[in-house]
Amino acid sequence: MPAKYRNFRNSVPWLLLILEAVFIVLFYFLSPDEKSISMSEFSYPAFQDVNHMVVFGFGFFLMFLRRYGFSSTAFNLLIIAFGVQCSMLIENLLIFLHLRQNELGLRRITKATVRMTAVVISTGAVLGKTNPIQLIVMTIVELIFFQISQWLSNALLKIPEDVSMMHVHLFGAYFGLAVSFHFSKLSQDNDKNRSTPKSYLLSMLGTLFLWVFWPSFNSVLAVNNKNKVIYNTYFALAVSAVTAFILSVLTTKDGKLRMTHIHSAVLAGGVAIGYSARSINYPWIAMVLGLLTSVIAILGSSCLQRCLHPALKIHDTSGVHFTFGLPAVLGALAEVILVVINNWTELARLGYLVMTYIGAFCLTISVAWVTGFLTGFIIKLKPFKTTSVPKCSDDQFFWEFPHLAVGF
Amino acid sequence: MPAKYRNFRNSVPWLLLILEAVFIVLFYFLSPDEKSISMSEFSYPAFQDVNHMVVFGFGFFLMFLRRYGFSSTAFNLLIIAFGVQCSMLIENLLIFLHLRQNELGLRRITKATVRMTAVVISTGAVLGKTNPIQLIVMTIVELIFFQISQWLSNALLKIPEDVSMMHVHLFGAYFGLAVSFHFSKLSQDNDKNRSTPKSYLLSMLGTLFLWVFWPSFNSVLAVNNKNKVIYNTYFALAVSAVTAFILSVLTTKDGKLRMTHIHSAVLAGGVAIGYSARSINYPWIAMVLGLLTSVIAILGSSCLQRCLHPALKIHDTSGVHFTFGLPAVLGALAEVILVVINNWTELARLGYLVMTYIGAFCLTISVAWVTGFLTGFIIKLKPFKTTSVPKCSDDQFFWEFPHLAVGF
Amino acid sequence: MPAKYRNFRNSVPWLLLILEAVFIVLFYFLSPDEKSISMSEFSYPAFQDVNHMVVFGFGFFLMFLRRYGFSSTAFNLLIIAFGVQCSMLIENLLIFLHLRQNELGLRRITKATVRMTAVVISTGAVLGKTNPIQLIVMTIVELIFFQISQWLSNALLKIPEDVSMMHVHLFGAYFGLAVSFHFSKLSQDNDKNRSTPKSYLLSMLGTLFLWVFWPSFNSVLAVNNKNKVIYNTYFALAVSAVTAFILSVLTTKDGKLRMTHIHSAVLAGGVAIGYSARSINYPWIAMVLGLLTSVIAILGSSCLQRCLHPALKIHDTSGVHFTFGLPAVLGALAEVILVVINNWTELARLGYLVMTYIGAFCLTISVAWVTGFLTGFIIKLKPFKTTSVPKCSDDQFFWEFPHLAVGF
Incomplete structure (x- = not known):
């Protein structure tokens, strides 16, 4: 198929190349002056942990497809290296428009990396079904709309930034699901869609x-109570x-353990607790x-994959719906309940607070669904298409392979 | 064997589930109030390093059995997630009984994680021969008795807590060995007990x-001289x-290198230096x-596996005796010698100090042997048994396997 | 071949053993007293990152040869554990001779680890073609001459130490290339020199x-502007x-991605930015x-491997020339250009500065070439030879192998 390759x-x-050149030019015009910042401390090890987690952790987390190891981990690096620059630019633009406060460079990179988690989660839903072009377009669109949704939360609903940032999982999961709606379900019999013990171990x-x-x-990103956040998480x-x-x-x-359950449910608690x-x-x-989150993640995994997803014709390759989506919904719910309990005495303020939190939740999830659906529609169009269905989930389509590929 | 599975x-x-419910209830009653603590600094990166090391490092360190990769790493995560809660509860109880001082939550989690090292080392000795129930029971018993042994050291022998904590390796190794005494030696010919180059590499x-x-x-946990501890280690x-x-x-x-030697001996120095x-x-x-420790670890590995262990009918799967046991004994000895040298002038104090250190060592090792032996006896009883010997060291007994298991 | 094994x-x-004994004796005489140091802060997490990167990162980075996984990662650990001691001793000697200032132990270990990067890069050039003895000799010689070259930079050209330290990549790459000149090119058809998808993934x-x-x-090692260095890198x-x-x-x-390109070019930027x-x-x-660095690394990879290296009879196993060598040259060039731009107004000082930087560059690269060439000549001599060419890149020559080596 030389035409496809070309x-x-x-x-x-x-x-x-064009996008990278545009980025460099934009960075030339849009770099906020750090001298104006009152020198607030920001810890490098904290950034390093998040960077490590996103590049290495997600890179290998998504490596469970038998013949998609190279692509999972390398495309993950590509979209992170690309997306962090894109996310920084959007942030810099907002700072120039005085819609957001200027901050230390290291803190801006950290925020950009945290925002990239949304994109990485979304790519999990279409893993093995998209080509790099589609991933790049998706990354840009998703980052723009996540920033808009976050800015609306901050400006209209007065949600503090470190809280609205925790909507990454929610946004990422439902954006990804909406995109995956457009990508034909790969048959369960598809040999390439299977996992081997080795790919499970790397995952x-x-x-x-x-x-x-x-x-x-x-x-x-927590401003105070850092220790409490660590402890509870x-x-x-x-x-x-x-x-x-x-x-x-x-x-x-037959009463045995299933690896995919462990993969998704052990993380569910961390997602849900993010808000509160x-x-x-x-x-x-x-x-x-x-x-509760772990229960929802595992029961969700059974129900969704058996009932809801086939009905909606969604094929969610790495189960982001029950790993990140449902736990994030539960976490948002738990936050509202905790707000109600903590502010029981002040009924006037209570109503306002509850409406705020529910509003932020609805805003995030609806922006995610709508923009995700549109993005999926656009990147399914002809100009972005390079992969045919039988070529899905296959490293050989994208990578030169060593001749000795036995035993993989 | 459907009966076994059921x-x-x-x-x-x-x-x-019952234990987890009990834990949650106990945490409801037994959470010390942190407001009473004078805010001492405790570094999160330090906790993170230890957490990373225990979950990831030991998880993969124990993964050298050819067909036990899933179980080694996943059961390691299970007992750590479970054991840290259990260890925190015991600590909280001691704080409530005013037997120990209240501390910052982050420091208490760190101590719980360090204590879990003892359990992780013990599980190494019975790797592939126990089922999760036996591991859970062993975890609870071992944590209780390690705390008791540590509390006796602190209260009776006035050993500071950060020193008595370094007895984890000693306690873990000999507890594990005593438990493994009850588990029938797997034949060396057992095909599943072998390692492949791949499992060695992951290890x-x-x-x-x-x-x-x-x-x-x-x-x-070092209170002062942190830099010196790092430097010497x-x-x-x-x-x-x-x-x-x-x-x-x-x-x-034939004068070649053996991977198991490298695995155990490179760590021996770190174990021995822990005390001093x-x-x-x-x-x-x-x-x-x-x-010296490396010499003892490698010579020990040859002698023990050839002479002592067969005589005592011990089968120590991952060699915790020479990786952690002997180096810890040597380290304790070295500590006594260093105490003698450093306090040579004050003969009166010297005798007391030496007795203290030897006492703590004997206390730890004897509690470990006795309780380990009893624990092994109990968990070998009918109600905890699920695995038959030929099913040992086999992931297929515990895990649903992907259909394509070729090349593993 | 029993004679070879013996x-x-x-x-x-x-x-x-002899070298290790000598080291211990030298450390007895040559340990600077830390009490005389004004207690400057030095961060342990920073050291830990570098240590982690050198031991783990390079250990797996070099693991792309199909049958050389054990040796790549274990010999890397060996030369680091050995070389850090050696490097510390040279530093201690310089402190005793009052040629360098005394510093905190943790900072001296960090510097020793950074210097070891040069050696690790050099070993990449002769990966699979050297035995441990040759590696050990190479480590000692390279560390001594890198220290000399660095000391000359500091003393004669007044380059600050944290800048001259960034010459590690340059020195390491060209030293390694000069050594590899003496090691016969392994035929491209050599079966052992190939990579499998699995070895690529671990790499x-x-x-x-x-x-x-x-x-x-x-x-x-940056004294100030740490945040800026992190941000730019x-x-x-x-x-x-x-x-x-x-x-x-x-x-x-055919327009596909090649794994070796990704491996080397993603790092090139970090190497080049080191100086400036x-x-x-x-x-x-x-x-x-x-x-620019990434362009040079990938174009270099094509040109060098096709034209220059065969002409010079160099076989650079892991491509250190285009991964570390060319980017470091470009980085040095960029530094000079930046100096020119930043000091445009003070023409007098400009000339001096430019000469200084160019001088340091020429010094490093010529010391690396000359000493590397000599070292290669020496370690190719009879007393250091143990491996015959057909035994190259083969773990089985150095390691006892598990009997079940299928599927590796």
């Missing part, structure tokens, strides 16, 4: 990374992990939340 | 992690690593200690 | 580590990564530099 060569590099490696670094992720993750093992045995047919970690005062609340 | 499903999840990955993070582990590890290569070539039959790193003033002492 | 056993361990794992930790590496790396994907598609025959990161005030400059 297509790949003719489009991807030139698009990337487990990524999962452990994410598990270990999740407290850093939740606390990196750790407990939610710990209970989540234990519950994942419990439910995996209970829900599988700073306001939980007792570890048992974090633990209960971790337990 | 047995696994009927026991593991319900036991875990090497874990070893490198442990090697890199060992200075963090030894220094995380690094030198002990470096000399240990070099010596491991020297001795591996000298002791194998804060009191060593010159790097050459740390280097000599690193060299 | 040779390996008879030489490696005894040489290492990708190492690359991601290096990519994530490169900002730490560049900033670890991140941008150079990000653009480098994107450009690597662009050029890989454009330069390969502290003096770049706008991210777009770092981005342009990252783009």
Whole structure:
């Protein structure tokens, strides 16, 4: 199929090159002057943890497809290196328009990296079904609309930035699902869509990374109460992990553990606690939340994959719906309940607060669905298409392969 | 064997669920109020290093069995997530009983994680021979008795807590060995007990992690002289690593390197220096200690596996006896010698100090042997049994397997 | 070939043992007293990042040879554990001779680890073609001459130490190339010299580590402007990564991505920015530099491997010439250009500065070539030889192998 190959060569590099050139030019005009910032401390190890988690953790977390290891991990690096620049530019533009406050460079990179998590989660939903061009377009569109949705939360609903940032999982999961709606479901019999024990193990490696670094992720932008956020996140993750093992045995047919359950459910607690970690005062609340999230992630995994997804014709390759989507919904709900409990005495303020949080939730999820659906429609159009369905999930389409490919 | 499977499903999840529920209830009653603590600084990166090391490093360090990769790494995550909660609860209880001082949450989690190292080391000795129920019971019992042994050291012998904490390796190794006494030796011919180059490489990955993070582990609870602890630990590890290569070539039959030697001996120096790193003033002492430990680990590995273990009918799957046990004994001995040298002038105090250190050592090791032996006896009883010997060291007993399992 | 094996056993361990004993004795005499140091802060996490990167990142980065995985990663650990001690000793000697200022132990270990990068890069050029003895000799000689070259830069040309330290890549790459000149080119048909998808993936794992930790590496010794160094390095790396994907598609025959391009070019930006990161005030400059470096790395990779290397009879196993050598040359050039631009107004000082930087560059590269060439000549001599050419790049020559080696 030389035509297809030429297509790949003719489009991807030139698009990337033009965009990269545009970025450099824009950075020339749009770099905020750091001298005007009152020197607030920002910790480099905290940024490093998040960077490590996104590049390495997600890179390997998504590596469970048998013949898509190279692409999973390398395209993940590509969109992060590309997306962080894009996200920084959007932030710089907002600073120039005085819509957002100027901040230290290191803090802006960290925020850009946290925002990229949304994109990385979205790519999980269409893993193996998109080519790099589609991923690049998706990255740009998603970052722009996530910034808009976040700015609306901040400006209209007065949600502080470090809270609205925790909507990344929600936005990423539902944006990704809406995009995946347009990508034909790969048949379950598709040989390339299977996993091998080896690919599961490498994916487990990524999962452990994410598990270990999740407290850093939740606390990196917290202004105060950092220790409390770390403490609560750790407990939610710990209970989540234990519950994942419990439910995996209970829900599988012959009472064995299923690796995909463990992969998704151990992380669920960390996603759900993201919203409310700073306001939980007792570890048992974090633990209960971790337990419930894990239950929802595993039950969701069974129900969604059996009932809802086939009905909606969604094929969610790496299960972002139950790994990140449902836990984020539960977390948002838990936040509202906690707000109600904590402000029970001041009824006037309570109503306003609840409306604010519900408003931010509805705003994020509806922007995600609508823009995701449109993005999926656009990147399915002819100019972006390079992969035919049978070529899906196959490294050989994108990569020169060593001749000795036995035993992979 | 459907009866066995049902047995696994009927026991593991319900036991875990009940315990997790009990934990949540206990945390409701037993969470110390942090407001009463004078805000002492505690570094999050230090906790993160130890967490990373225990979850990721040990998870992969134990992954050398050919068909036990899923279980090694996932059960390691399970017992850590479970055990840290359990260990925190015991600590909280001691605080409530005013037997121990209240501390910052982050510091309490760190201590719980360090204590879990003992359990992780013990599981290494019975790797592939226990089911999750037995591991859970073992975790709870071991944590309780390690806390008791530590509390006795602190209260009776006035050993400071950061020193008595370094007994984790000693306790873990000998508890594990005593437990493994009850588990029938798997025949050396057992096909599943072998390693492949791939499983060795993944285990090497874990070893490198442990090697890199060992200075963090030894220094995380040190109150002062942190830099000195890091410095000495690094030198002990470096000399240990070099010596491991020297001795591996000298002791194998045809003068080649053996991977298991490298795995265990490079870490030996870090274990031994744990006790005395804060009191060593010159790097050459740390280097000599690193060299001696590596010698003992490798010679021990040959002698123990050929003579002592078969005689005692012990089968120590991942060699915790020579990786952690013997180096910890040597480290304790070195500590006593250093105490004698440093306090040579004050003979009155010297006798007391030496008795204290020897007392703490004997206390730890005897509690470990006795409780380990009893624990092994109990978890070998009928209600905890699910695995038959031929099913040992096999992921297929616990995990749903992808259909394409070729090349693993 | 029993004679060869005996040779390996008879030489490696005894040489290492004697050297290790000498080191311990020298450390006894040559440990600077830390009490005289005004307690300057030095961050442990920064050291940890560099340590992690060198041991783990390079260990896996070099693991792309099909049958050389054990040796790549374990010999890397060996020479680092050995070389850091050696490098510390040379530094201590310089402190005793009052040629260098005394510093905190942790800072001296960090500097020793950074210097080891030069050696690790050099070993990449002769990967699979040298035995441990040759590596050890090479390590000692290279560390001594790098220290001399650095000391000359500091003393004669008044280059500050944290700048001259960034010559590690330049020195390491050209020293390694000069050594590799003496090692017969392994035929491209050599079966052992190939990579499998699995070995590429593990190497990708190492690359991601290096990519994530490169900002730490560049900033670890920076005295001030740490944040700026991190910020600029991140941008150079990000653009480098994107450009690597662009050029890989454009330069390969059928428009696919080539893994080796990605491995080397994503890091090129970090290498080049090392010199000038502290003096770049706008991210777009770092981005342009990252783009140019990546272009040079990939074009260099095609040209060098096709034209220059065969002509010079050089076989550069892991492509250190275009991964580290050319980017470092470009970085040095960029530094000179930036100096010219920044000091345009003071013509008198400008000439001096430019001469200084060019002098340091020429000094480093010529010392590297000359000493590398001599070292290669010496370690090719009879007493150091143990491996015959057909035994190259083969773990089985150095390691006892598990019996079940299928599927590796």
